[in-house]
Structures are given as structure tokens and as C-alpha cells.
Amino acid sequence: MNQPLEPDQKSNRADLLRRILDAITTETELEKLADRVAELVVDSVGADVCFVHLVEADQVHLGLIGATPPYSEQRGKIRLAVGDGIAGWVAQAKVPAIVPDKWNDPRYEYIPALGGENFQYLISVPMLRPGGRIVGVLNVHWTTTPEDPDSLVRDLQYVANLFAANVEMAAIVEKLERREQQLETFAANTIAAQELERKRISNDIHDGLGQLLHSSLYHLDAAMYPENIAESRIAIERAKELVLSAIKEVKNTMTRLRPGILDDLGLIAGLKSLCASIGKPEVVSELPEELGEGLSSAIEITVYRIVQEALANAQKHSGADWASLKVWVENDPTVLHAVVTDDGNGMEVENGFGGFGISGMKERAELIGAQLEIYSRQNFGTRIHLRVPVT
Ligand SMILES: Nc1ncnc2c1ncn2[C@@H]1O[C@H](COP(=O)(O)OP(=O)(O)OP(=O)(O)O)[C@@H](O)[C@H]1O
Ligand SMILES: [Mg+2]
Numbered sequence: 001m002n003q004p005l006e007p008d009q010k011s012n013r014a015d016l017l018r019r020i021l022d023a024i025t026t027e028t029e030l031e032k033l034a035d036r037v038a039e040l041v042v043d044s045v046g047a048d049v050c051f052v053h054l055v056e057a058d059q060v061h062l063g064l065i066g067a068t069p070p071y072s073e074q075r076g077k078i079r080l081a082v083g084d085g086i087a088g089w090v091a092q093a094k095v096p097a098i099v100p101d102k103w104n105d106p107r108y109e110y111i112p113a114l115g116g117e118n119f120q121y122l123i124s125v126p127m128l129r130p131g132g133r134i135v136g137v138l139n140v141h142w143t144t145t146p147e148d149p150d151s152l153v154r155d156l157q158y159v160a161n162l163f164a165a166n167v168e169m170a171a172i173v174e175k176l177e178r179r180e181q182q183l184e185t186f187a188a189n190t191i192a193a194q195e196l197e198r199k200r201i202s203n204d205i206h207d208g209l210g211q212l213l214h215s216s217l218y219h220l221d222a223a224m225y226p227e228n229i230a231e232s233r234i235a236i237e238r239a240k241e242l243v244l245s246a247i248k249e250v251k252n253t254m255t256r257l258r259p260g261i262l263d264d265l266g267l268i269a270g271l272k273s274l275c276a277s278i279g280k281p282e283v284v285s286e287l288p289e290e291l292g293e294g295l296s297s298a299i300e301i302t303v304y305r306i307v308q309e310a311l312a313n314a315q316k317h318s319g320a321d322w323a324s325l326k327v328w329v330e331n332d333p334t335v336l337h338a339v340v341t342d343d344g345n346g347m348e349v350e351n352g353f354g355g356f357g358i359s360g361m362k363e364r365a366e367l368i369g370a371q372l373e374i375y376s377r378q379n380f381g382t383r384i385h386l387r388v389p390v391t
Contacts, residue, residue, distance in 0.1 A: 019043075027166070029170065030065060035067070041140060041160075049140075051114065051140075055082070055134055055137075057371065064076070084109055086109075091137050094126050097124045119142060120143055123139075123149065124137055140156060185363070189363070193356075208253075212243075212249060216239040216243050259301075267303060267304060268287050268290065271303075271304065275325055278314070281314060283325055284322065287326075294334070302364045306372070310361070314344065334391075337386070339383060339384065345381075346376045371387045
């Protein structure tokens with residue numbers, strides 16, 4: 001049974017409870033909330049530092065979203081796979097971990113920016129919602145061994161679960177806001193891109209189709225008033241060649257507007273033909289025979305365009321010897337995966353991307369509720385993984 005609290009302990013507890021309630025009722029911004037959670041956790045268990053990791057939407061990564069100073073500036077820079085490190089282990093097992101000696105704990109992963117060498121004792125607890133859904137993980141460190149770790153775990157688990165709903169709500173709100181902003185940017189970019197495309201198509205029609213039809217008219221005119229019948233035949237032959245070129249030109253223009261192959265032969269054939277069109281690097285493809293029912297044309301065109309841009313980038317920028325496209329469908333829930341990999345120069349993902357290609361891929365994915373992950377390291381190639389939920 002708990003010991004009765006001394007008067008000043010009582011007022012500390014009351015103060016802490018007031019601050020926790022204040023954070024729960026007033027803080028809606030994810031970053032600020034996460035920093036408040038870290039601060040309150042440290043105060044409630046007498047720890048030295050606390051890190052708040054959030055389970056990301058893909059359910060396979062954890063991102064640092066808040067911490068006590070001076071580590072709060074690491075927010076957004078630290079990312080772990082579920083299963084990696086102590087926090088990753090806790091996210092997977094959904095139970096707390098007490099780590100008295102991290103250097104001899106095989107689960108521990110040293111991240112220099114988080115200063116693990118400055119702390120001795122670590123307790124990690126999952127932030128759980130009713131039903132066992134995990135929202136995040138709190139990693140709490142002490143410079144010395146604290147007393148009664150079991151009761152600390154109980155207190156921490158209580159505080160972690162108390163904050164889980166708010167953190168989850170704030171994360172959802174932030175995601176919705178980001179999505180709304182992306183939709184606005186996408187709409188603006190789409191209009192700008194459409195204008196550009198229209199100009200390009202109008203120039204193409206003028207310079208290509210227009211010239212071909214003009215020239216064929218000229219030859220047909222010549223054929224009407226020939227010096228002799230042979231000359232007329234040559235002029236008509238020439239006009240016919242030009243009309244055939246014009247038909248080809250019309251098809252090319254239409255393909256740029258919407259890849260006709262999707263309508264005629266479907267997504268798999270479209271992807272095969274994309275791979276074949278690259279040349280260098282040679283693209284090895286691993287595609288299923290068919291993709292089953294339920295792929296909307298929005299999904300088809302998004303997958304096609306994203307793979308097209310990823311392969312075009314591999315061709316233009318990677319200097320790779322080989323590239324591959326792998327597509328498969330996972331069931332329960334149904335998710336279409338498309339992965340484009342190259343073994344080229346790679347790039348620094350942290351530095352962001354210069355062109356419109358990658359941002360366009362991300363926007364397209366976002367619009368159909370898909371996720372696009374880019375894994376790349378300089379000199380180690382690039383892998384682009386698209387996950388499309390199929391409902
Ligand atoms: N597979 C890759 N390998 C190496 N670098 C890449 C790869 N893909 C993209 N990059 C780098 O990322 C940058 C941004 O790519 P992005 O597709 O956004 O623009 P872009 O290809 O330069 O131009 P755009 O796609 O607008 O024609 C590229 O300029 C290139 O430096
Ligand atoms: Mg590009």
C-alpha cells in the first residue's frame with residue numbers, strides 16, 4: 001500500500017496534476033504537447049530527461065516529436081524502425097522495458113545526438129489507447145539509478161496512457177492540416193502544370209501536326225496541276241507519307257495526355273512497357289500476372305505516373321548499372337506495393353529535393369491516401385516504395 005503523503009509532497013502532487021490537466025485541456029499543437037508531456041513526465045518521476053516518440057502513419061516507424069531541453073531540437077531528426085532500439089522494441093512488444101545497463105542490453109541502439117552516454121538508467125513505456133493500440137513510446141532517463149523502478153514504471157505507464165489520446169488527436173489534426181495544405185499546393189501546381197502542358201501541346205500541334213498538314217496540302221495542290229501523271233503520283237505519295245506522320249503525331253500527343261496503354265492493356269502491360277522504354281539502366285521487373293479487381297483508374301494512373309517518374313529519375317540522375325521494378329499485392333488489408341530501386345549515386349534525402357518530380361510523386365500518392373517512402377544514401381542507390389491501400 002502507498003505511504004501517506006507529507007504535506008509538501010501533497011502540494012507537489014496537486015501542482016503536477018494541475019499541470020497535467022492544463023496540458024491535456026489546452027495544448028492541441030503536437031510539438032508543444034510532446035514537449036509538455038516530456039517535461040511533465042520528468043517532473044512526475046524525478047527523471048533527468050524524457051524523449052517522446054510517435055508511431056508514424058505507416059505503423060513501421062517511430063519519429064521523435066518532443067523531448068526535454070536540450071534535446072527538443074532533435075525533434076523531426078530522429079527516426080527508428082519499429083523493432084529497432086529500446087523504443088522500437090517497446091513499440092513492438094507493447095510492454096515497458098527497464099534498462100539498468102543499456103551498454104549490455106542487446107536491444108539498445110546508441111544515437112549520438114540523444115546523448116545516451118550522459119545517462120545511466122532507462123525506462124521505456126508504451127503510450128497505449130484502450131484496446132491496446134499503440135500511439136507512441138516514452139523513453140525516460142536518469143543519470144543515477146532511481147529508487148523503486150517497479151513503482152516508477154507503474155506511474156509512467158499511467159501518465160503515458162493519460163496523454164495517449166491527446167497525442168493521437170494532435171497527430172491526426174496535424175496530419176489533416178498537412179493534407180489540406182498539400183491539396184492546396186497540389187491544386188495550384190496542377191493548374192500551373194496544366195497551363196504549361198497546354199502551351200507545350202499547342203506548340204507541338206503547331207510545329208508538328210500543323211507543319212505536316214500544311215506540307216501535305218502543298219503536295220496535294222501540286223498533284224492537282226501536274227506536268228504529267230508520274231509527277232502527280234509522286235506528289236500524292238509524298239502527301240500520303242505526311243498524313244501518316246500526322247496520324248503518328250496525333251497518337252503521340254494523345255499518349256502524353258493519358259497513357260492509352262492503360263485503357264487498352266491495363267496497368268501491368270503499361271508498367272512493362274515503361275520498363276522496356278528506359279534503355280539504360282536496364283530495368284528488371286517482377287510483376288504479378290494480374291492485379292485483381294478493385295483498382296480504380298485514379299490508382300492505376302497514380303501508380304503508372306509515380307513509377308514513370310521514379311524510372312525517369314533513375315535514368316537521368318542515378319548513373320546506375322541496374323534498376324528494378326517490383327509490384328505485388330498484399331491482402332488483409334489489400335495494399336498494392338510498387339518498389340523502384342537503383343544501385344546508382346543515391347542522394348541526400350535530408351537535403352530535400354530540387355525538382356518537381358519527387359514533390360509531384362508525393363502529392364499524387366497523398367491524394368489517393370497512399371504512402372511514398374524514399375530511401376536513399378549517397379553512393380548506395382535509391383529505393384522508392386509506394387504503398388497504395390485498395391478499398
Ligand atoms: N534515382 C536517383 N538517383 C540519384 N539522384 C536522384 C534520383 N532521383 C532524384 N535524384 C535527385 O533528386 C533531384 C530531384 O528529383 P526530381 O525528380 O524532384 O527533379 P528533377 O528530376 O531534377 O526534375 P523534374 O523531375 O522536375 O524534371 C534530382 O535533381 C536529382 O539530383
Ligand atoms: Mg525527376
